[in-house]
Amino acid sequence: MSKRPSPTVRRRRLARELRRLREAAELSTTQVTRELGWAAGRINHLENGRHRTDPSALRDLMRLYRIEDTKKVDAVLALGRQAREKGWWHSYSSVLDADYLGFEAEASTVSVYQPAVIPGLFQTAGYAALSARASGAVTEGDIDQVITARLERKKLLRDDLNLLAIVDESALLRLSHSPEVAKEQISHLIDLSEGVNRVTLQVLPLSAGLHASMGSGFVILDYADESDPSLVYLEGRTGGTFLEKKEEVDDYRQVLTSLMRSALSENESLKALKNLMKEV
Structure with missing residues (x-):
């Protein structure tokens, strides 16, 4: 899958740019609303990235902010156009968090720790189905969509994505009651560890004891373009939470560093996976 502009990332970038331009024009959101005759809250929605912007609205804002540089205006309009597109994940929004998939799609580095499951980008089709059924969050009819979406996400591994995953040993041990799925999933993890240069996989053993992220998983998303600040994603049963403040x-970077110290090294993790494979 070639990396294409993500509408989700572009909408966030557009929101930040619109806020910057308004502040540079020394206008409040109330003044913008009054000058353009907009409904209350519309400008706030635009600046929070929660509203798809039509070209006429963007042109009105550029005129109000006195942006006369045609290249600048064209750049803002292009962002708006990209933000209105639909990503491949749009078709799977009923079974997966579409906002997260949108942010993940353009990330240059994904760092993930999950305390109880194999991270999504590492899941086989069989494991994805087993996990979806266990969660009870989707119907049996949705399972095929979950599997297809997982496989689409895995195509990201073929590009220039840097992926760091801390795999909890407890997630591996939970596979013991499903030998066929276990063999396929562990074999896949071994293949990834041995064959993809941009993938770093570490196993966090139970012997590590208490650690910095007990009971909660997280994902850190970093981007190549400095216009897109890093994000932390916290997955919840009914929806996820994004954290954007630098602090x-x-x-969470400190937590990740601590987990990496507690986990086995890459070589030790690979040995642990191969030993586990013998026991399945």
């Missing part, structure tokens, strides 16, 4: 992201 919040820095805190």
Whole structure:
């Protein structure tokens, strides 16, 4: 899958740019609303990235903000156009968090820790189906969609994505009651560890004891373009939460660093996976 502009990322970038331009024009959201005759809250929705913007609205804002540089205006309109597109994940929004998939799609680095399951980008089709059924969050009829979406996400591994995953040993041991799925999933993890240069996989053993992220998983998303600040994603049963403040992201980076120290090294993790494979 070639990396294409993500509408979700572009909408966030557009929101930040619209806020910057308004502040540079020294206008409040109330003044913008009054000058353009917009409904209350519309400008706030635009600046929070929760509203798809039509070209006429963007042109009105550029005129109000006195942006006369045609290249600048064209750049904002292009962002708006990209933000209105639909990503491949749109078809799977009923079974997976579409906002997260949108942010993941353009990330240059994904760092993930999950305490109880194999991270999504590492899941086989069989494991994805087993996990979806166990969660009870989707119907049996949705399972095929979950599997297809997982396989689409895995195509990201073929591009220039840097992926760091801390796999909890408890997630591996939970596979013991499904030998066929276990063999396929563990074999896949071994293949990834041995064959993809941009993938770093570490196993967090039970012997590590208490650690910095007990009971909660997280994902840190970093981007190549400095216009797109890093994000932390916290997955919930009914929806996820995104953290954007620098101090919040820095805190989770410290947690990740601590987990990496507690986990087995890459070579030790590969040996542990191969030993586990013999026991399945």
